[in-house]
Amino acid sequence: MRKVLVSKKVLALVAGLSLFGGVSKGFSSQVIKIDGSSTVYPITEGVAEEFQKAKKGAVKVTVGISGTGGGFKKFCRGETDISDASRPILKKEMEECKKNGISYIELPVAYDGLSVVVNPKNNWATCMTVEQLKEVWKPESQGKTFYWSDLDSNWPKEPIKLCGPGSDSGTFDYFTEAIVGKAKSQRGDYLASEDDNVLVQFAQREKGALCYFGLAYVEENKGKIKAIAIKNPKTGKCVLPSLSTVKSGEYQPLSRPLFIYVNAKSLERPEVKEFVEFYLNNAAKISKQVGYIPLPDKAYELAKKRFQKRELGTVFGGEPEVGLTVEELLKREAKH
Template sequence: MKITGTKLFSILGLFAALLMATLLVSCGGSDPTATPTRTPASPTFTTPAMEPTQAMEATSTPDSANTESSMESLSGTIAIAGSSTVFPISEAMAEEFSKQNSGVRVNVASTGTGAGFRAICAGEAQVSNASRPVKQSELDTCAENDIELIEIPVAFDALSVVVSPNNDWAECLSVEDLATIFGPDSHGVVTNWNQVNPDFPDVGLRLYGPTTASGTFDYFTEAIMGEGGAHRGDMDLATEDDPLIAQGVNGTRGGIGYFGLAYLAQYSSLVNAVSVENPQTGECVQPSSEAVESGTYQPLARPIFIYVRADLLDENPEVEAFVEFYMEEATALVPEVGYVALPQEAYDWNLGRLASRTTGSVFKDVAPGTPLNTVLDRLQ
């Protein structure tokens, strides 16, 4: 496939081409205000002492009513840990998979992307959810334990900046505005909205977002500040429990936070989405499936992933069967959850990578917001 420098592709077409190029080298519309049918776990606001991982844990248990209709005589337990962004997709897949494979128990825990990689590299999980690409240091940690990972993109997300419904001034923010609000140099210094823009009112900033273990945190800091981990530390709330971010932003007029598109859809009654100014075009763009598909929501559109242990697939057929099911059902279930599905061809290519046990990462060195045609040129 030849990519010219002047030809403009949609983000999904580019992504599909990226996966095809990688496979050859290795050889082996959702409205943000609409509530999806499958939704992230509802927050338990009456129990503030609850740990985030407890609040966002799901276990898919065998359904005795489906025993006779199981597609395969599979058994075992699959442990999935990691990103809260990917959690609702994997939770939905686990639920549907167990309906057809009653002997398999699938446990899905939301612990943050970094914690998910630590778990899979320590042999505590078979699959990790990730809202950013794996880091080389994480691959090295896995290798020290004789564990290799297969990288499987599962969807596109629009990392969404949200404010209180009572905020009537921050309708569109630039990358520079977001860096002023969340950047490390603003710690203890930028505390009022009128410090971000003198046209904004004299209202205190209240900041909500993920923890430093989160892939969303890593992606946001790289995309907005240009450096992973570059973020102010005086947040009003940092949590892996995304619904609590929505509740915090809702609770104060000056609140602002960020999380994945599925949570924006689920909690649209609590928060308003902020348009982000595209640095290339100057256009203010709302986070949405359509904006992701058109490639206009930059630099906060991103692929999201699962990673699978290649070393145990041969001896644990239930794990491979689950990932195959994930790819076969993604076109239907990913939009239902609230994210943007890849083309079916991309999921088919993922199946090829799974079958050939192709390990390593295509995406680990790709900077957020990099045009995918540039990435394609690099890989050919």
């Protein structure tokens, strides 16, 4: 099983394979093309590796990391069979898919805690509030240099150096909605990358770093970086992101479900149908292996039923949502 920490060379190779998969018409029937979220990437890549082993090379699966938004752009143009997403599909993406005749099946595959991360030398910030994070990241703060002491007088006058995913990322969308209060609304003067490993390296290097990305990358890089607790707006408790706190719903508002979207037409090809079935049967095991939170067995059963019945569309309304617990997700899945 490949670990979450993937070299930039490997990521470049993956992106290249995805591209070639799109233009090699002679092999299209045996190539499954996937792109999208860098957060969901480790799960899908793990499933792809296991599936290709099981098929003994008869089917090739390429997995790209264009970000959730970038992945949906390709998906809604009919360029990919499956889109990895760290948030539900949005109205404008739904409209684009409809315009191009792309029908899809939405399948939840795991749960993730979006982590706020600092440098290991940061021994002062152990817990932050949504209000503190908003002050630093809101669009109105563009161009302003913050010091840690600006957020708490007990903290040192150390300049804050920001890093996070780019604007095509579902993590970007989710964080801005949960923290700033409006999706895609954030200051733009920070180190941005769709490759979470670049963000890990920045946080590891910069003493004043304040970054955000998926929990799996924190789990994989323990000791190199440090996640801090977030004060739950409802309970007032400072909660660290972990497999247990995300699953229990204590870690809010930065917990979220992860998805794959399957092009319904692609399911006319037996290898795509077989891959999705394999994915749903192995998502719990592989999610856990690469540092994510498996959904309850009932959620996977509901997802399998939806897939078997070819239920199209989304259980979400095309609007950004935050703080959705596992129980709430299950209720929505059961209604459809």
